[in-house]
Amino acid sequence: MKLFEFQAKELFQAVGIPTPKGYVLESADDIGTAIEKTGLPCIVKAQVLTGGRGKAGLIRKADTRAQLESHVQDLFAPTRKIKRLLIEEAIDIDREIYLSLTVDPVKAKLIFLACAEGGVDIEELAAKHPEKIITRSVDIDQGLMDYQITNLLFDLGIVGDIAKQARSVISGLYKTFRAHDAELAEINPLFITKQGALVAGDGKFIIDDNSLTRQPKFQLAREYFDSCIEFEAATEGIPYLQFDGDIGLLCAGAGLTTTVYDLINDAGGKVANYLEFGGANYKRAMKAMELCLKNNLKVILVVTFGTIARADVMAQGLVEAIQALKPTVPIVPCIRGTNEEEATRILKEAGLEPLFDTEEAVLKAVAIAAGRSK
């Protein structure tokens, strides 16, 4: 789960990482309170989960109250669907640094990434100038050691009074990363102000989805998802992604569903939704179909090849879902795996035409969507 910037900064503050004075604005009526808190000039930052906010014009500077009011009014325009703005004091910047902590799946360690030039796109920098990126691995059982921080600081060229602050920022970042089961904690940029203080300019924090059950502070909410259907699917525990085509996927198995997605694109079709009801969800064809039917579809493609997810159970579930929900579009079923003979019988009895080859099923669905077939 990717947190909003203001939430990441709350986590930073709790471990003593300085952040700019700020106010989370949820209504234009509170502009006065925001200014009291931050002063002018200030920075207006839209709280959205997409990257590239600067380029998209979602981060703006306001020198006067009138400017701030106009930015707020524009950013809160209903079409933008932005619910919160983070208003922050403007910082007098001397230097910017990059600092993040993530996991290294190969070494099985946590890894700090740092760069003396902050504010950059780190992935772009890693591709063009890998030598500029400083790394330091940390053993998760041993914990962060002083010498590792010392190495980071000297490699970054941070010496003198500011080194002490930087030490506390690095150890704070490690502490909150571990405490909140993070997969990424990033401060980019980390400002060094003209007054010689460190301040976290931005904050990115991603919590491991497998750990959400032990992070009760962070629960699924509509605002973390692009669409209502994605949110509903997530609360049901059904993997679902929204696209804008007309072929609904009702598949099982993440890898197989992803492959079907590729095959449809290859064949010139367009996927409306990625949905898989395999694994623990294989008895839930009804809910899966319900989610699928929230899209404007021309055809529903069902591809499975399950083991524990028995083919006969999935076929029966599909038939019951069709009877209850009465979809008006054709269904192309390709259900294989454990007990597939029984599955085939169930599908035929319900008047469906079972297929056994994924690529054939995909071509048929794409042809139906294109109006070339029924």
Place this chain on the structure above:
Amino acid sequence: MSVFIDKTTLVEVQGVTGKEGSFWTKHMVDLGTKVTFGVTPGKEGQSVEGVPVYHTVARGLREHKADAAMLFVPPRFTKDAVYEALDGGIRKIVTIADGIPLHEMIQIRQAAKSCGAMVIGGNTSGVISPGQAMMGFFPYWIERVYKPGRIGVMTRSGSLTNEVTAEVVKGGFGVSSLIGIGGDSVPLTRFAEMLPAFQADPDTDAVVIIGELGGSMEEEVAEAMEAKIFTKPLVAFIGGRTAPEGKRMGHAGAIATGGTGTVAGKHKALTRAGALVASKPSLVGPLLREALHIK
């Protein structure tokens, strides 16, 4: 011979009395797997399909031997179960758990590395050497998929494995050993770490890897091929070629960001190393024939 498990491997099963544990233990035994004992705290004295149950691994090991541990244990108890098996001296472990917390996966992998153990999983169907033995859950009775043969398979997926392996069989081949690496972002054992075993296995002529977007495991395979650590023919199928960047395609590990983890990058690295990459599952059989020079 085979990779990881054969009919002589002695397996203990943790979580043996659970619904999945007991069901699949029966199938493991039916296929020929030597299951020596099972473990469920509080259930010592019971038996599952003729397999005696003990409270702990240590108590089972007083009466029996085990080379390998099969874990049918929920994600939040997996770390403890792996450490218990390691503590018992067991160095081959398979965990099917889907949803192990990320930080615990790092800890498990670190613990395994530091004592030279191999832990396979999580989020996998397990490991099977068709016709011999399995640890996990595979529909080995579906002959058009799990036919014994001389092709090694490694995979990040479950259902897609059935799909692609069926194409291996359709191509006129069978499977020597299949290793389910799993779909998590921190697989406890990585593709490249299994390659030396496939290289050494006289019963494996070629390897098929079933990869997907995200991470760097396919690139590491390419590196192992270029370093001549693995010199047998290799065919790959990689899902998620058309997936948009930043979208997590079902599996925790299936996400490409910032130009890394893309299928295009994996395809390029593997091709450069001499692997044949199939653009769709049905090409895996023909590419294997090409790689093995079979007309």
